[in-house]
Amino acid sequence: MLKCFKLRLVAVIAALILCAGTVLAQDLPGIDMQRWTDLANRAEASVDEGNLDEGLLETYRNGLAAYRDQFEVARSTNASRINSLRxxxxMLGTPIAGLPEADEVAFQRRELEEQLVMLNAPVMVADTAFARTNGLINEIDTLLRARKTDALIKRVGSPLIPANWPAALGIFNGALAQLWNEVGPEGATERRAEFMANLQVIVVAGLAGLLLILMGQRWSKKIVARFNRQSDGSGVNVWRFVLSLLRIVFPLIGLALLSFAMFTTGYLGEMGEQIAVIIPLFGGLMLCFRWVADQVFARNDEDALILLSQQERAQARLMVCGITLFFIANILVVHILEMDGADVSVVAIVNFPLTILTSYCLYRMGQVLRRCGSETADLEDDELTRASTLARVVRSLGTLSIGVAIAATVSHILGFYNASSFILLPTILTLITLGLVLTLQRFSADVYGAISGTGKLARESLYPIFFGLILLMLAVPLLAIVWGARVADITEVWAAFRRGFSVGNSRISPTDFIYFAVIFSIGYVATRLAQGALKTNVLPKTKIDKGGQNAIVSGLGYVGIFLAALVAIMGAGIDLSSLAIVAGALSVGIGFGLQNIVSNFVSGIILLVERPISEGDWIEVSGGQMGYVRDISVRSTRIETFDKTDVIVPNADLISGTVTNYTRGNTLGRVIVPIGVAYGSDTRKVEAILREIAEAQPMVLANPAPAILFMNFGPSSLDFEIRMFLRDVNWSVAVKNDVNHAIAERFAQEGVEIPFPQQDVWLRTAPKPVPHDENHQTDEPAGRGIVQRADGYLTMDASEDDDDGDDNGDTSDSPIDGDGGA
Known part of the structure; x- marks a missing residue:
């Protein structure tokens, strides 16, 4: 039998090799394997050479990334069928060595294994191709990053060396001359004819463009000012923001018209046409920078987003204008020199003055930002907290701006032009991007205020923070590109994010989380709807008491949420079996740390199932806390005391401790009213009076009838008790109040006295020493008697003498204070 098993194993392995070889020789479904192989071979050769153009490497990378996505899909081919076969x-079990296996079982096992081999073959090919493609992509990315790093640390000529100036300025003058020569007399006849043919269009477009450029800003300001005077309401800030965009739209349209007029003349050469194309782009960039500065450093204190004085905000707006102007001039100069094929050393020398001016404006801007939040005396505590948080961030950005301005200037002086440009221009774009995020956050708050009707109060809510986080997440890819990341790097991160991560034998991807969230949300909403239907429509029509209804509703909620989570996990395809060992190890530690919480949780379930107490019950727990049960949750129970305070009692204390439930099952309860009468009173008469009073109470039950009991012969009174059963024990205090008032009135009418404690106090002093005389005997008493009268005063017996020895027999009265002293 062992020999037969070995033969079957060899056959399966041979079939696996045969099938794998067959599939490797063929294309995967929907994938041209031969074309992929050629692309992969060329990419490997290019990476091995290491000196190809970056554009060609990017082309190879994009092609490989497309194939990698196809292989990723092919890796899951026949996944459900493979899982079913496994x-x-x-289920057939593992063959035991040395023991025979039934022929039917062995045949079925062999058939299933052969099918599994056939289905696994394309998956193996896809896995191999995916690994090769992904490796090539990583190698290309590494090579491109290394080249960029080498370019950053490359040192060119220093602009402070005078010997380098003539050559650089000559090349720059040559580029400008070439740009002008393209508009020269060559082809003048044809150009003039084209110009005259389009003269009307050129004049109209040019004049309209100039008019919009010169007057667009003024027109937009007038429109906004007129709107502010005529509008009022929760949506005024939204429309004000939208209308402020006209400050960009009007001049930008003018620049586009002017660029179109320049194109139509026909006098522009190749370089001139490229400059005309980028004019609207640069103009739009400048307008956007200016608009963001006007929003962040607004002239109106109420609309300003950063806490600065008016003078500081005006200075900040001026610095932004300078930075924008020099920034665009820098890019334009670089573009002209690159079109002429100038070397990077020439660009570094020509751009040095612009770098100095840009760095100076950035340095001044950093100084302004570092003063943010200095004026906070007039703010409230909550506004001061938010302002201080934003001020710390702004001051940090100011410090960063100062450091970048200094570092960029020093790097450019030392000859590291690429490093200087790498830190200077991205810093400016980062500040503008963050200002745009802050502006859009305010706009989103205004939109929410207009929708909700809260107006400007929406700016102080939590929603602007939520919107700000979303905007920051959207700005992260843009900032990454600004700081030198390639688009391919962003797409690579997104591809890795979509592929997910492995946990044991399972792979969890973002789509799994989306499926989980959607399914759980549906289950949660369905559970809440079922709870609402039970609570409002179904259970009130039954004979179940209120506590039982609440228990059923709560139990349905817990079961529904648990089932929703379970179905969501299954629907998302998350395999938790691989986490069983980890979960088992963690459960031990969690069990020790959270045993009280688990105990309260189990106790809460017992309370809901057994229902010793229910919502609305009047209970008293250990410690003397008394009140009504208002809510029974999983961990604790909330009791509302009679003074309207909430007491949170852990469920474990209710299960293990002593609980008195005054209204369990019904509201019937007994109340006892004690009363004492003076000695000598007619006890039968007192009993009859008390019975009449008790029977006259509307809340007292006639059956069982009230009981009047003569309890004790007290030290100062004859003690009686009225024992009454009430229809609703919740009214016990009110019934006691009415009964006591009735007793006081009837006893006054019937002449029955309610005594108060009385007591005689005798104080004895030590015997007074008397001289002994053999011939005279004295009858001096051993002590003096002091009697406490009914009015609370001490009086001395008249037969006794004063301390001075005279026998005048006078007495003295002295009141007793609260401490019992005379």
């Missing part, structure tokens, strides 16, 4: 094989 489950069937596992």
């Amino acid at each position: 489950a069937q094989i596992s």
